[in-house]
Amino acid sequence: MPMIKSPDGESYFEYRFITTFEETNVVGNIYFANFVVWQGKCREMFLYEYCPDIIDEIYRGLALITLDLSVQYISQIFAFDKVVMRMYLEAQSSSRLLMRFEYYKEEADKSLTLSCKGTHATAAMVEVNGKMIPTNFPDSMFHLFEEYQIS
Template structure:
């Protein structure tokens, strides 16, 4: 039976003064960096075979994870020294792609949470045979790391967990 509990992985971050603009708000690029860092830590903890965005699993050549698309919608300002929690969840898997969702939460006094941004990343799995990139199935390491779960309760298409 597939586990349909939502997958969550969290990155806690204290916003540095260097990450703010002249108005004192966190620079929009910081949100994308935090999403990337959250994804990298998730992979290093749960799918270390994919570190460096490659593994030798694909029968047609080395496999690479390629970021096709990223988005981030800013909903509220974030200032220096704010504590941010970036929560990763998977969503909308395909045969050779995986969309990851990110919620950026400000942790306030007493643990109060405020959604300050929402983002996404679309990853494509590509095998690179003879220097030519071709779509490849989501690697088993990543399927195991996701435990067959997605943020919307969907099962990874065509893959056993």
């Protein structure tokens, strides 16, 4: 799951997987809620791969809270389709991130067909006296996301 630079200089994280029957609905296409789940998995795999110390921060009280997300469906995906997700950083502050996602179906000839687009806003927070308040992302995570910043 590498960090990649596109021809236009944009950096992104790529997450690849194959869908299963478990993710389909009665019609046979991928159930819409799975696209939301995949955004979270992509973000978590990025942290696992490039920022493993985040787990220690979470055990010490850091919470990564989803503030908002969106999913725009473009074309269908079915069971056993190969999916390539790309996660881009759209905006960043010391305690908030806005990520953009593109979901592609990998065709038999290895070409990619855009199937879905989405966004995901996340905040770093800690609990203080029973209330969640914003906090800074850990330095390792903050600097890592800077590498993905859109210029």
